[in-house]
Amino acid sequence: xxxxxxxxxxxxxxxxxIDRIKAAEIFESCYDGDHVFDVLEHLTMGALxxxxxxxxxxxxxxxxxxxxxxxCEELIEKYMTIHELVPQKQIKIAIVVLQDHHALGKRxxxxxxxxxxxxxxxxxxxxxVEEVVEKAMNHNVDVLLISTLMLPSALNVKKVVExxxxxxxLIKIIVGGAPFRLDSNLWQRVKADADxxxxxxxxKLIEQLYEGGIQG
Amino acid sequence: MNSMERVMTxxxxxxxxxxxxxxxxxxxxxxxxxxxxKEYFSKPEYVVEAQLKMRKKYSNDCIYTxxxxxxxxxAFGGEVVYLEEGPPNSxxxxxxxxxxxxxxxxxxxxxxxxLKKVLETTAMLKKSxxxxxxxxxxxxxxFSLPVMQIGFEKYLELIYFRQDAFNQLMEINQAFCVxxxxxxxxxxxxxxxxxxxxxxPTIIEREKYLETGHKIACSTLSKINGATAxxxxxxxxxxxLNDIITTGSAVLGFSAKDNIExxxxxxxxxxxxxxxxxxxxxxxxxxxxxxxxxxRVIQGAAKGGGLILSDNHGDIPWQAPEEILLEISEAVKxxxxxxxxxxxx
Numbered sequence: 212x213x214x215x216x217x218x219x220x221x222x223x224x225x226x227x228x229i230d231r232i233k234a235a236e237i238f239e240s241c242y243d244g245d246h247v248f249d250v251l252e253h254l255t256m257g258a259l260x261x262x263x264x265x266x267x268x269x270x271x272x273x274x275x276x277x278x279x280x281x282x283c284e285e286l287i288e289k290y291m292t293i294h295e296l297v298p299q300k301q302i303k304i305a306i307v308v309l310q311d312h313h314a315l316g317k318r319x320x321x322x323x324x325x326x327x328x329x330x331x332x333x334x335x336x337x338x339x340v341e342e343v344v345e346k347a348m349n350h351n352v353d354v355l356l357i358s359t360l361m362l363p364s365a366l367n368v369k370k371v372v373e374x375x376x377x378x379x380x381l382i383k384i385i386v387g388g389a390p391f392r393l394d395s396n397l398w399q400r401v402k403a404d405a406d407x408x409x410x411x412x413x414x415k416l417i418e419q420l421y422e423g424g425i426q427g
Numbered sequence: 428m429n430s431m432e433r434v435m436t437x438x439x440x441x442x443x444x445x446x447x448x449x450x451x452x453x454x455x456x457x458x459x460x461x462x463x464x465k466e467y468f469s470k471p472e473y474v475v476e477a478q479l480k481m482r483k484k485y486s487n488d489c490i491y492t493x494x495x496x497x498x499x500x501x502a503f504g505g506e507v508v509y510l511e512e513g514p515p516n517s518x519x520x521x522x523x524x525x526x527x528x529x530x531x532x533x534x535x536x537x538x539x540x541x542l543k544k545v546l547e548t549t550a551m552l553k554k555s556x557x558x559x560x561x562x563x564x565x566x567x568x569x570f571s572l573p574v575m576q577i578g579f580e581k582y583l584e585l586i587y588f589r590q591d592a593f594n595q596l597m598e599i600n601q602a603f604c605v606x607x608x609x610x611x612x613x614x615x616x617x618x619x620x621x622x623x624x625x626x627x628p629t630i631i632e633r634e635k636y637l638e639t640g641h642k643i644a645c646s647t648l649s650k651i652n653g654a655t656a657x658x659x660x661x662x663x664x665x666x667x668l669n670d671i672i673t674t675g676s677a678v679l680g681f682s683a684k685d686n687i688e689x690x691x692x693x694x695x696x697x698x699x700x701x702x703x704x705x706x707x708x709x710x711x712x713x714x715x716x717x718x719x720x721x722x723r724v725i726q727g728a729a730k731g732g733g734l735i736l737s738d739n740h741g742d743i744p745w746q747a748p749e750e751i752l753l754e755i756s757e758a759v760k761x762x763x764x765x766x767x768x769x770x771x772x
Contacts, residue, residue, distance in 0.1 A: 229587050269628070269629070271632065272628055272629065272630055272632040272635075273629060274586070274630060275632055277579075277583060310510075310516070311516060312516070312518055312520070312578075313579060314578065314579070314580065315583075361510075361513055362746065363510050363511075363745070366746070390707060393683075393707045393708070394711070396711075
């Protein structure tokens with residue numbers, strides 16, 4: 212299927228209406244033609260990127276972003292299982308919610324990264340600074356995605372970064388969550404490498420890293 | 428004018444002597460008393476002392492009896508996690524599976540230790556301030572509480588795919604919310620602030636909100652025996668402003684991200700605005716920025732009354748410096764005196 216013929220708009224509409232059946236039909240019709248996985252990736256990432264941008268601009272809600280990510284993740288996982296595909300992108304990524312127990316943002320980013328072909332380790336939520344540092348070191352990750360909801364947790368990202376750097380770790384830290392949205396410079400003050408405003412932006416930041424380093 | 432007269436005049440869309448200011452201090456009181464947040468909330472006497480001190484210190488036009496958001500979760504038997512320099516947070520959601528919703532027992536307000544502390548605090552403050560200053564009590568909306576009860580992910584599944592379970596949870600939460608609000612009013616609260624962050628289109632699209640949270644708000648607020656304010660806790664409000672007006676709320680807490688001129692235009696003589704200083708940015712402001720922000724809000728929304736100046740989240744962050752909060756109060760007294768002078772451009 213040629214790129215111009217991939218029905219990104221129709222797929223996006225199905226996702227925004229939380230219409231799992233319609234989304235699956237479009238997905239299937241794209242794959243049926245030439246059985247190329249890249250087409251599916253283009254379809255999902257194209258739609259999710261537009262939905263993420265729409266959220267930034269106030270056109271769509273967080274619940275639509277979340278449900279779209281979940282539907283895409285389910286579809287991608289299903290096709291990966293059927294066709295015995297494995298994630299092609301080998302960069303080692305972990306995701307965690309620091310201190311807070313609100314995991315929605317983490318789940319959105321997780322789904323979008325899975326839908327774009329990344330495998331990633333979920334450290335969970337409600338972890339302390341020390342627990343995050345220990346897990347990141349033990350798993351030897353390349354990129355650590357830290358989600359927060361509350362301001363004190365966001366400020367504590369700095370402690371995570373400092374503890375990792377003290378251990379000579381070069382793990383790249385990408386942060387996200389409400390405090391970083393409300394204060395656009397906060398990610399720099401907590402010494403993160405980048406601010407991931409939404410799931411597709413995180414994907415792009417990781418792509419940059421994959422291709423030679425995040426400019427942060 | 429005393430604070431009560433000032434606030435009531437503003438809510439009636441008339442011009443008082445100056446713009447009222449609500450510094451919405453909850454756990455910030457612990458900083459004022461120099462004790463830990465956990466200790467602070469252990470005794471009503473601490474909260475009373477700090478509220479009275481801070482009212483005087485910051486020329487605050489309200490008393491705020493809000494302890495912390497998960498206090499209601501605590502009443503339901505859930506966990507609260509205390510932090511050193513931030514609001515107590517909810518722990519793991521106590522409803523593990525959707526099927527567990529029918530096991531939830533509605534807490535008896537007068538048998539819940541944490542809620543009783545709030546009621547005692549309210550009664551003591553009422554005794555102290557009488558009718559001179561409004562006492563603002565707080566409830567979480569039945570529609571937004573499930574984020575802490577069951578977790579956001581499972582709750583979205585309820586909203587979109589499990590209508591029966593959703594309705595069941597709303598029934599439980601509404602019964603609790605109404606009795607909690609009315610108990611605070613009986614204890615001496617002047618009005619109830621109904622926190623409903625999920626009403627913001629940033630979180631739930633308006634169409635879905637109208638099918639769900641909006642109907643719940645109309646029904647819940649009609650059962651509360653006193654005046655109510657709706658607050659979306661930093662969430663954007665402009666696209667749902669008309670909808671919130673129809674719930675019967677007299678005041679609306681709006682976001683720093685909302686366009687203030689449009690908010691004023693749409694709310695004029697219909698709902699009093701509360702906002703919209705960014706609490707999170709206060710920690711980076713110098714005094715000049717604080718004054719400029721106060722001036723922006725007053726110039727944008729104060730004329731004709733209908734404005735209470737406040738932070739946009741409903742909770743002053745621990746990290747907001749005292750000198751900035753004091754500067755905000757001074758700037759309100761300077762720029763907020765009626766009639767409001769037009770800014771020379």
